[in-house]
Amino acid sequence: MGLSVTNTLTGEREAFEPADDGEVLLYVCGLTVSDDAHLGHARLWFHADVLHRWLDWLGYDVRHVENVTDVNEKIAARVGEREGWETEADVARHFTREVLADMRGLNLKRAAVYPRVSEHIPEIVALVERLIEAGHAYETNGSVYFDVTSFEGYGGLSNQDPGELEADEAAALAEKRHPADFALWKAGGVGADAVREHRKHDHGGDLPSGRTWESPWGEGRPGWHIECSAMSTTHLGDGLDVHMGGRDLVFPHHENEIAQSEAATGGTFARYWLHSGLLETGEDKMSSSLGNFFAVEDALEEFGVNVVRTFYLGARYRGDQAFSEAAIAEAEERWERLERAYETAAEACDSVDARAKATDDDLRTAVDDAHGAFVTAMNDDLNVREAFGALLDLGTAVNRHVERVDAADGGNADAYDYPGLRRAVETFETFGGDVFGLELGRRAGGDAELVGDLADLVLDVREAERAAGNYERADRLRDDLEALGLSVEDGEDGPEVRFD
């Protein structure tokens, strides 16, 4: 069985088949760069990343485009807030840089293109002109609106009935023919009211009005929805396979994208619409101390990329997920359990004589089971938690095997099942590393090595103290190391440090 996904278009589970065998065109509704990204935004990026990685593993050639909205009222509203934020472009540049850095920090596979709205104005204008020519849009006072009544099937994605939508404000209605019509192009700059509404705090000075561009209809700014239609067509062509975004964007944004794109091309815009659920934070869970960690940057700093990714792996993309201290603690436990099992397998592998003949059917069965369970879970609408569980089950099997050998033969390396362990390691690396993007076994090198060596020096001292029976002093050394983020574990072959 191949991959199946829940398509918002039909509301049903469907077998995934890209239009072109072997190639998948993936478009992700990225982010409006008006503020630092938080873990809720990153949840979408993460699941798009896992989808990308899983499609890679399935053998598809993935073309991944993730947009950056750098023209927006909220961005304009922040002009002047800080030194150097003289224009909307300045503010956008700042947050674009931050967001892309966050994405790197999250260990996301790079998209092929991160298109910016500001760099696609000609394409946007051309698309709007095309819609006017086709009779799907009209101009009023220098603004252009999409005529929803001209597009049959409007509301199909979100099941909205244009007639049922709440009436718009009278002012806007004056320019629109139908309350549900939406702007493709807005005349002039950002209005003062909008700026005031989006300003976090009043810092005086003239109200900024944002950037404007020349167009056949005069100076103005592009509408919100048109950008995605223009940019996806520019970089992926008229039809794409997967369009991903947050569930809060289904209406109006994605609905309008479909209307614009399909009205212009006459074809199907996106064949699969995947929507990720939201990150929930109950007020009891969102203590003020936790509030700080909410930005992606802070979360990465506080928990590390592997714990953050493991947290996201705790729930499927399409449902909501609860964020809390307990949830992060659980992610820590799960990540460490996986990492330890991986290292146990890798170390046992390294220690064994390659010609060792021992086999452990239980271990080999466990590897096969884990492999099969992982693939099944991922193909089942990207059930990442179940898939993670398969890796943890394999971890238990590895630990059991090593424990058994150590207990029976006093740690005789030749009693390890070398091929079995090897396959376990490969499974961890392929699925945990390549597909989940976790840093298994990539700790070596650079500062980490130096720190490890220094820690070993401290441990030598501690061993001497322990041998002399000075446990109090030995424990203090261990505590001190732990305070620095290095945990110490005494095992068969002496103490070992682990980076938390």
Next chain:
RNA sequence: GCCAAGGUGGCAGAGUUCGGUCAUACGCAUCUCCCUGCAGAGGAGAACCACGCCGGUUCAAAUCCGGCCCUUGGCUCCA
């Protein structure tokens, strides 16, 4: 008001597409034992406990049908 998603054990979160194999996955939390100077990690085992409410279909429902309640998101520039 309208549209959508969802309501599962102490927590978190699968299972609901195709009704039985689900007294219930993976993990966290609890307890016991092994290991152990202690702790941690690991192994073995135990206990505990849920399918929002009401009704219907069925030999059988978390899973299908109807009604109700509640939560969240959206209703034009928020992932």
